Amino acid sequence: MKYILVFLFSLAIVGCAGNDELPDIAADTGEQQIYEEAQRYLRSSNWDLAVRSLQLLESRYPFGKYAEQAQLEIIYAHYNGYEHEAAVEAADRFIRLHPAHPNVDYAYYMKGLAAYTGNDDIFSRFLPTDESERDVTQAKEAFAEFNQLVSRYPASPYAPDARARMVHLRNLLARHEILVANYYFRRGAYMAATNRGRYVVENFQRSPAVADGLAVMAQGYILLGLDDLAKDTIEVLALNYPNHPNIDKNGNFKSVYTLDGLQRNWINKATFGLFFPPTPPQFDTRPKL
Template identity: 25%
Template sequence: MDTSVMGRRGRAVRVALFIAGLTGVASLVSGCQSDPDIDITAYAQTIEPADVLYNQGLANIQAGQLTEASRKFQAVDKQHPYSEYARKAMVMSAFTNYRQGQYSEAINTASRYLSLYPNDEDAAYAQYIVGLSYYRQIPEVTRDQRTSARAIAAFTEVIERFPESEYVEDSQAKLRYARDQLAGKEMQVGRYYLERKEFVAAANRFRLVVERYPNTRQIEEALARLVETYYAMGLESEAQTAAAVLGHNFPDSQWYADSFNLLRTGGLEPRENKGSWISRAGARLVGA
């Protein structure tokens, strides 16, 4: 075959391959541009400045649009991680979750903030949100009180770690309520044992209230129930001491009147034994 023909054919093949290559590249580029998952231009257009997103979130809160506000704050965290606005948005995201009753999300977000920025200026507020989120889930006293215990731990953290913060006073008030719930649960169980005449078990529950929760609303009944329980067990000195402590701290209480009358049916009267654990516990009461 003529070498010139072979040369022309060789050049034709190379040209064809080159054109085919260009076509393939063009097809690949066209395919990439039509794929919404990797359209860089479209993706870039979805990124908004951190300050714009954050301020939009604040505006949504003012308008009462908490769901949209939450989306904006989450967008700041995702699109601008580790920025100053991401830090602030994390706290606001915890707040909007709390306001919407999404307590688990609020706790998780606030806890994440505290793990990343434990000494930040908003750390006290984040810890306060954790406490509030548990507090709002405290059930009635007849149910399990683990949430009360978690609220106590969270508010105690606010008080101890951030004693100068503006959230201390409210944390203390809510702490008292949560502690009263725990004491109320112990009283409920103690009354159950007392009704069944399981006096040792009942006395242990009432004692726990007196020793662990002395400054709750349950203390008057707890002391009166100890009088009743110890009297039923024949432990007269302990019954008299419980009545004496009750009378010293709450002289006008109906619980004291009932305890006094109970002792009189057995020819006894309130008399404090200074060596009793009840006497030592009584010294810590509010009215002592």
């Protein structure tokens, strides 16, 4: 209980800090002075006042020497203040106004980063969840934005991090498809499940989820009565992933439903199917945390 109270108190402090009033700045205050004030807010992580100071600087000195830098730092401040949509809008504005700017790659990078963390908030730090179980719309957007960056500016200093995040996003999207396939198996939608597995195999070749995608396809074909396709898929799975948990030492497919039919446990058999019925097939071979 003590830790909960401390956490709530810290949130209250954050909330109060966000309501600070921007000090009155005289109309004749110089560009340099306003910029330095904004930098002070950035250094102290007072993102709200940093944004407002930078916006004031831009409005008063739209053609000044700090105007373009202020626009870039507004993106940064919005992002750090968990205002991801505002960060994307600010980045879009900079790209539109300065398409040939030497730092425009930073705007593309921040667009991807804002989408990448778009589902995150302060609570996600304390209540971690499986990313692949969430809505992946923003993950797809982030992948597209990072892809734009590495395609347009492959030598950008932000490109290596963008590529690394793209690998993570690709694996995340592939795993999401497997989880959706598992859901379809539970609902008895075998064709839909099979299609999800095939989508992973065809579109995420370098993802660790490909092995489960093949297992999903094999299981789906078995349940659909497409034994020839099931055998071909099992051969591919056994050849490329012989240690997959759904492949036995002889290269045969192991699951609740195999080419030999439904595999029931002895209690289920002894009770004529009344107890411990076979559970729907599920595929998720990620290491357990």
